[in-house]
Amino acid sequence: MAPSSNVDVLIIGAGPAGVMAGNALASAGVNVRIVDKRPAKVMAGQADGIQPRTIEVFQSYGLARRLIERGNQMHSLAFYNPRKDGKGVERTSRVPDVTAPSARYRFEVTLHQGEIEAIFLDSMREHGLEVERPIVPESIEISEDVEELASKDSYPVKVVLRHLADATLETAPNGVHTNDIDPAIESSSSSLETVHAKYVLGADGAHSFVRGSLGIELEGEHTDHVWGVVDCVPVTDFPDIRNRTAIHSDFGSCMIIPREGDKVRLYVQIAEELQVDEHGRKDRSAVTPEKVMEMAKRSMQPFNLEFPDKPEWWTCYVIGQRVAKNFSVKERVFIAGDACHTHSPKAGQGMNASMNDSHNLAWKLAHVLRGWASPELLKTYELERRKYARDLIDFDKKLADLFSGKAVTTENATGVSHKEFQGLLQSMGGFTSGIGIQYAPSLITDPTAQSLAPGLVIGQRFLPQVIIRVADTRPYEIQDLLVSDTKWKVVFFVGDPKEEKQQAVINAVGEHLLCSKSFARRFTPKGAAQDAVFTLLTVSSTSKDDADYTDIHPGLRTHWSKAFTDDLAIDGRAGGTAYTTYGINPSSGAVVCCRPDGYVSFVCSLQDVTSGRLEEYFGCFMVGASA
Amino acid sequence: MAPSSNVDVLIIGAGPAGVMAGNALASAGVNVRIVDKRPAKVMAGQADGIQPRTIEVFQSYGLARRLIERGNQMHSLAFYNPRKDGKGVERTSRVPDVTAPSARYRFEVTLHQGEIEAIFLDSMREHGLEVERPIVPESIEISEDVEELASKDSYPVKVVLRHLADATLETAPNGVHTNDIDPAIESSSSSLETVHAKYVLGADGAHSFVRGSLGIELEGEHTDHVWGVVDCVPVTDFPDIRNRTAIHSDFGSCMIIPREGDKVRLYVQIAEELQVDEHGRKDRSAVTPEKVMEMAKRSMQPFNLEFPDKPEWWTCYVIGQRVAKNFSVKERVFIAGDACHTHSPKAGQGMNASMNDSHNLAWKLAHVLRGWASPELLKTYELERRKYARDLIDFDKKLADLFSGKAVTTENATGVSHKEFQGLLQSMGGFTSGIGIQYAPSLITDPTAQSLAPGLVIGQRFLPQVIIRVADTRPYEIQDLLVSDTKWKVVFFVGDPKEEKQQAVINAVGEHLLCSKSFARRFTPKGAAQDAVFTLLTVSSTSKDDADYTDIHPGLRTHWSKAFTDDLAIDGRAGGTAYTTYGINPSSGAVVCCRPDGYVSFVCSLQDVTSGRLEEYFGCFMVGASA
CATH class of the missing domain: 3.30.9.10 (D-Amino Acid Oxidase, subunit A, domain 2)
Known part of the structure; x- marks a missing residue:
């Protein structure tokens, strides 16, 4: 009898979407397996362009440095057109390749897909996860049992995997790339395995077996x-x-x-x-x-x-320019990457779209698996990523035609x-550049109080800015504090605590946070570390010469390293423009919630905190002790 | 009979000075051994402050990143003095810790000595060099034979080493740190070895055996x-x-x-x-x-x-505030680090002075061992580093008293x-900060034409600036092109090749460099790679939108990646101030020679190149085919 086992998440496919998901989940400590039909990783060719937003995402996992060091950087875009004298082409102009002014990295990186995947494979290995290969899925079934589907402890997805003995990729004689396994080799291998999974991610490419088995149609x-x-x-x-x-x-x-x-x-x-x-x-x-x-x-x-x-x-x-009709079946099986959308490679979007699908999904799976959030959270994956995929196809059509x-x-x-x-x-x-992507309002994206921080667009990624750590005047890129560690970041722009009136407001917020009913306590599991779910940061508007981290109320300051101020760095090279750029009032401040994937999701005032607005927001999808 | 062997360089001591030398020589491919009496690397305590210039030096070996990531950064310096009311102290001021305006890194790094040494040990290991321990020198003798001393193929230094069986450091009961080996343990071990070395570096600390054996006195x-x-x-x-x-x-x-x-x-x-x-x-x-x-x-x-x-x-x-009377005996045995100078730790100079001693010496040893340069070059070590050590003691006295x-x-x-x-x-x-250190005029430091580039002080380290690579508009810190790879960097500030007249000047320089009598050909060994000894870089003053790397004459451009221009980077964050900062005329340009350790040593005009000025300069100490 074929061996059988349980796993929380099974990822099928170790291309860009698969390894991004595998790394995110493994580094979060989630019980996960990842299988791939290729006997070895890709060594050359294939997709290779990494956009500025994707570099930010790499950085949030601590992986940007290797990408940037080993890759080629594209800073300029040149245009050549026919010369008037008919003697070939000449340069018409040379312009910046990246025009999004807020991009932290103002260039694209090119590096072959094998090297990019290796960055993730090495990181996954450090977290104890290896890709199992060569393995292909034989069948995939989702339970019809309503109770089983609703239970957080069940394994309602059954996948039969075939371990291939010594399969090799079919290589067409004309060099046309293919991922198809030779059917003769496929059937000759005999080892089967049954996996019962809580969740399955089909990251198995344009000819996705998962998509096909579940009857998800492609449009376009x-x-x-x-x-x-x-x-x-x-x-x-x-x-x-x-x-x-x-x-x-x-x-x-x-x-x-x-x-x-x-x-x-x-x-x-x-x-x-x-x-x-x-x-x-x-x-x-x-x-x-x-x-x-x-x-x-x-x-x-x-x-x-x-x-x-x-x-x-x-x-x-x-x-081909096509988008899958659904990105999920019953929020138990998901598809990501080329399995969801195919388009032309010239805009250099393919790998980026794929990786960002998984980046969007991974923390949501971790939240639901840990019992931190309601399974409703998983519905936002298709809502957010399918809209993006459709916009991408529209852009691609225009570009390809031109x-x-x-x-x-x-x-x-x-x-x-x-x-x-x-x-x-x-x-x-x-x-x-990926910078302007904006997720629609949903359970987790609430633009009600956008006017308190108009520069931090709710639904968009948190805008980079250099801020100064109060205790040691060390400059930090705020994005490097908003890392992809599956935690929510609640950034308290507290104004100036050296102002007596504002100090009172800050103290009231601090006292509120010490209460057992506060969001940080209510939605953090009993027995877990104080900062297991939420990282609290403060950004004051005090000058770095006068600021003292000891001015921040202990309810708001869990450690000296969590207090920042908005001032020019000692070297004068950056800093001091966060309040202005974000459009936050430096006297009254604001509170900004940042999702674990780096997207702004909610804004409110400091006064709103004491009146329970954060508990209300998180209460919509987080699961609390007293919920 | 004790085993006997030859080695080009024997380093005694694997503290900061020793591992800096070991890494520099091993990465240059020099035949080197390094021994230390401690059975294992230091795990805690001891010196730990790294100054801005030393961080630049780490970076030149590709080692700054780990230092900066793992270390603590000191950006500010605070002063506390008695309150007027007698109730303890209060803050008088908080000022930048690093005031040198040209420092690339405007902070100091603190990290314990064991971790700093580990950076070098890991790098050395990648180059095939391991510290041999626990080993102590028993005796050291330099040949008196004039011919042997003059020969470049002889091994005139004889060192007897004792391999300790299981020595442990003597630990004083009051916690006072000591490196002394228990004499009982020392004599009980029996394994001796004789090493014949071309050169020996005594990096064996304040109680240096090498210094003592050779009778070098300490002053102070x-x-x-x-x-x-x-x-x-x-x-x-x-x-x-x-x-x-x-x-x-x-x-x-x-x-x-x-x-x-x-x-x-x-x-x-x-x-x-x-x-x-x-x-x-x-x-x-x-x-x-x-x-x-x-x-x-x-x-x-x-x-x-x-x-x-x-x-x-x-x-x-x-x-203790003392400096050794000599840093070398017959330019065959050298001492570095605490063996040369001891002073108070409060200015945080100790480890920096030690490492920079070795950084100064390593490339000179490599040059002479390879037959690239005359042994006269080695005399500049004592000249340059002893002057610095004396200045350091003077500063330290003032500081300690205050x-x-x-x-x-x-x-x-x-x-x-x-x-x-x-x-x-x-x-x-x-x-x-280490930034202002200026080496005196010598065989290799010729300040004659300083006025052509007053901002690049001859004898000081090459000032950081961001320049733009022409072919792909990628910004580069010029220091990252002036790496510690034992090669000379000759930087041709060529002005604007789009100007017809200047293009002619550039072409003349390019033609000169293609001649067999040019310095780059004459002082590069026959059969070696074209860029084995000299890296040629160009920095033009053309706008990045118009610049073409193909405008640079092939004699001056060995690869597309070697042509740069002085313009603002695409992201607008840096660049475009090199000519101004260096004081170089953007029309006529200048040529700047940078030593393999990153110090400016010579300046001349582009016209001087065609009239043989560079051949004259390098001819003073480099050994050429036709010399």
């Missing part, structure tokens, strides 16, 4: 845009070969994405109509890497472009103007 | 100042317990040095006259940790200070005024 369709991609080390006199560069030439479009070391990724639009095969798929076998390189070469004239070596990796794909369109020239007046193309990219900077 | 003397030190985790309402704080009270002086975590180091002046023992040493056995803590407590009144736990470490010492003096009060008008004390600390900011 394939387009006619066919692209060829090569990873290479070119020899060239093209001056922008190390910048992200969009070339519109009379010989087609080309996108340059510089990579780590001297590597470059080239995207070229394949102009020809391709044959359709018996499965209704475009036959990409006519496309060769030589053809792709030749097209890139022609689009870059009059500059030279040579390829002394064979390309390290290459592929050819038809753009990019595939020929440039405006004297011969082709109806083509895409440089102005139009650059305009779209620049206007969508908040979206493409 | 012990003082009457006796200090007690405790490492503890206090419970207190003293608001500046996390800042470096100097307290002058009517009950004595106390210095607070915050440490990693919640730990604090307290220095207290022991007021009583101590007995002198039979060896002429002050008898410190009357001092107990309880006494030290009681004195700290009294000096901090009216604030509370409690010690719930026993101190983690404590000691008591008499300040700090030991009582505060000015109504009863004690002749005491030390707050103004006087703060004044000394602030005015010496360049010195205490």
Whole structure:
């Protein structure tokens, strides 16, 4: 009989969405397993662009440094268009690649997918989690039993896993990438296992088995845009070969994405109509890497472009733009990443969207599994991420159409103007950087008192700012205090405690927090550490020369390291603009709740705290002793 | 018969000076051994302050990150003096701890010595070097043979080492720290080894065996100042317990040095006259940790200070202020660190002076061992570091006297005024931070053309500035290009190559560099990589929007990553002030030579390059094919 076991969370797929979820859950101490059908991690090629918001997310898990150190940084975006004299292309402009002014990292990072996944695999290993491979799911069933589904102690999802003996990935002779397992190999292996899970995450890619088994439909369709991609080390006199560069030439479009070391990724639009095969798929076998390189070469004239070596990796794909109708079934099985949405890679969104799906879901699973929050919380995953995926597809359609369109020239007046193309990219900077993403009002996102901190948009990520730790005048990026540790951060902008009147307000808040009915006590499990669920931070408006951490009431200050002030750092390089940037009154202050994933979810006044507003807010979804 | 072997460099002692040298030489690929008498690395206590310049040096070896992450940062310096009402002390002021405006890191780091040494031990291990312990030197002899001493292939230093079987450090019952090996244990072990070395570095501490064996005398003397030190985790309402704080009270002086975590180091002046023992040493056995803590407590009144736990470490010492008469014998044996100089720990200079001794010496040894430079180069070690050590003792005397003096009060008008004390600390900011250290003119330090770059003081470390890499607009701290890799960095400030006239000047320099007689070719060994000895960098004054790395002549641009420009970074946070700060004319430019240890050593014009000025400069000490 096949072995059988229980697990709290089973993750199927160890691509970007899977490893982000695996790492987040493992580092939170959740009982989790992660399986993947590939016998080893990806070594080259595949998706590789990390957006500014995703770098912030990496940083919140302590993983940004390795990404930034090993990856290539893209700071500038260059545009090339046909010269008036018809002799090839010339630079039209060079502009910042990231235009979102509040981005903490004003660049994108490119690094091959294997290296990015390795960052997570190494971190997971430190938390005792390894990817089990090669393993494929055979079946997945969710219990129909209402009681079982409602119980927090049940394991209502049954998954049968097949352990493959020595499966290898099928590699198409033309280099077209595929994750399909050779069916012959698949059936020849004999080891089966049954897993009973509380929750399952299907992070198993565009051809998701989990999505298919549960009958979740995709909306949208394939387009006619066919692209060829090569990873290479070119020899060239093209001056922008190390910048992200969009070339519109009379010989087609080309996108340059510089990579780590001297590597470059080239995207070229394949102009020809391709044959359709018996499965209704475009036959990409006519496309060769030589053809792709030749097209890139022609689009870059009059500059030279040579390829002394064979390309390290290459592929050819038809753009699909589709979103799953549902991201969850009964809030027991979820899908994330390419299983939910597919789109073109040129906007560099794929891996980012995937990882942020998991980042959104992981803390919610941890909360419900620990009994901290009601299972209702899990409904916000689809609400928040499906809306984002649809917006992404809309943006991608516009971009793909513009990019595939020929440039405006004297011969082709109806083509895409440089102005139009650059305009779209620049206007969508908040979206493409991931910085502007705003989650809709819900159980956890309450924009009622937005006016108390208009600069901290409720539903958006907490805006970076440098603040000063009072006790030792050390500057801190506030985002580095709002880490992804599954805890809520409640930031008390307390004004100036050196003002007698304000000191009284602060003391009243402190006294309130010491009461057993306060949110921090009520929603923290009995016997757990005082700060197990909530981290309380204070940010005063006192000058650093006068501020004393001992001025903050003990109810608000659990440790000397939790008291900050908004002033210029000693080195004068940053700081002193938090109250202004957030739009918070430096006399009366405000209280801002930040979700465990770094998004602003609620704002109220200091007076609201003593009248129980925080208990009311958290009471909507947190489970308390006296709830 | 005892085993015998050869080694290029033998380092005796694995304290701060020893591990800095070991790591520098091992990472340079030099054949090196390092031995230490302690059976294991230091676990607590001892020296622990790292100055801004030393952090820059750590960074140049790629080691600053771990130091900064694990250590405590001191940004502010607070002063407490007696209240007018006689009821204890109050804060007089809180000022920046680091006042050197050009410091890249505007703070000091405190971390216990064992953790600091571990940074180097781990790095050394990556380069294949482990400390051999417990081992003590038995004898050291330098050959008298003139020919042997002059030969670059000889091993003229003979050291007999004793491998200790199971030695343990002698621990005095009163907690006084000692490195002395119990003589009984020492003689009972039987394993001897003979090492023949090209060079020996004695980094074996204040009681240096190497210094003693070679008869190098110490100049200076012990003082009457006796200090007690405790490492503890206090419970207190003293608001500046996390800042470096100097307290002058009517009950004595106390210095607070915050440490990693919640730990604090307290220095207290022991007021009583101590007995002198039979060896002429002050008898410190009357001092107990309880006494030290009681004195700290009294000096901090009216604030509370409690010690719930026993101190983690404590000691008591008499300040000695001495400098060795020589730092080298025949440029075959060198001493570094406490073996050369001892002084009070309050200025936090000890470990910094020690590490910077080795940092100064290591690249010189590597150059001479590789046959790149004449052995004359090694004479600059004593010249540069002994001058610094003497300046340090002078500063330390002033500081110790001021700090030991009582505060000015109504009863004690002749005491030390707050103004006087703060004044000394602030005015010496360049010195205490290590930033202002300037090496005297010598074979390698030629200030003739200082006026071409008055902001880059010849003999001082290369001033930090953010510059922009042309090819990808990525900002770089120039210090991160001037790494401690034993290579010379020649920085060509080329002006604007988009100006036709300047382009011609640049091209002439590029052509010159391609000639076989150019310094870069002449002083790079045949068969070695083109950039084995010299790294060539260019910094233009072109705007980043227009700059093309392809504008730089191939003789000056060995790779796209070596061309930079002086402009504001894309994120607007830094950059664009290099030419101004360095005082270099943005039209005509200048050439700046930076030593492998990061110190500016020579400046000339671009025109000087074509007339052979660089060949002349390097020809003074480098050994070339045609020299």
